[in-house]
Amino acid sequence: MIFNKNNLLLHQLTSKNKTRPELGGVLFKKDKTVATDSYILGEVKNTEEYTNDIKEYPQLSDKSSPMLNFSKKGYIIPAKAVKKIISNLAGINAQIPILDNCIFTMPKTSDTSNIVSTDLEQVDAVTVKNIDSDYPNYGQIMPDENVKKQYKYIRINRKKLKQLVDLVNQFDIKHKAIEDVKIGIKGDSDPLLLEIALTNDAQFTGLIMPIQS
Structure with a gap:
């Protein structure tokens, strides 16, 4: 093949x-x-x-x-x-x-x-x-085409996503053992939301604007 x-x-x-x-x-x-x-x-x-x-x-x-x-x-x-x-x-x-x-x-x-x-x-x-x-x-666990239709999708620039993730990886975070990040998607015309708890009880909120089709 x-x-x-x-x-x-x-x-x-x-x-x-x-x-x-x-x-x-x-x-x-x-x-x-x-x-x-x-x-x-x-x-x-x-x-x-x-x-x-x-x-x-x-x-x-x-x-x-x-x-x-x-x-x-x-x-x-x-x-x-x-x-x-x-x-x-x-x-x-x-x-x-x-x-x-x-x-x-x-x-x-x-x-x-x-x-x-x-x-x-x-x-x-x-x-x-x-x-x-x-x-x-x-x-x-791999979704088929019918299951994929149940997801909410947002189109974003992959380089902007990498830029944000690279930044997050540099932070001193609160839960080092978990290293969890929360991602929120509201709709296809709304920005992608990313939140992470930092040291000293600070919080980072990041947004990536969607690509308008």
């Missing part, structure tokens, strides 16, 4: 807790990648059209064959290996857009994965042993 940088960046959400090895990797399924540390969960789901782009991937110079039949269970790839794949993709000066992607090729053994990228001249392959464990049933 075929994946891009957005799929791979989820390695940042993996866990370093060795008692749950399955959380130390990114789950690759036919049309998506998933990662969680049990507190934060992220999924990048690709379109069917994008997934079918693997048929347009150029023939590899090492003669390896694309993996077209993905296990329904998927494959858990260690975060370290995923970071290496990102590094390989970053080194490609792609004039052809499809070369910004990596693909799974047929592995030599059933317990390993072979993930490659190419600039047409050279093939960079990451061969890694899959994490042999059952991934959490995240589908139980």
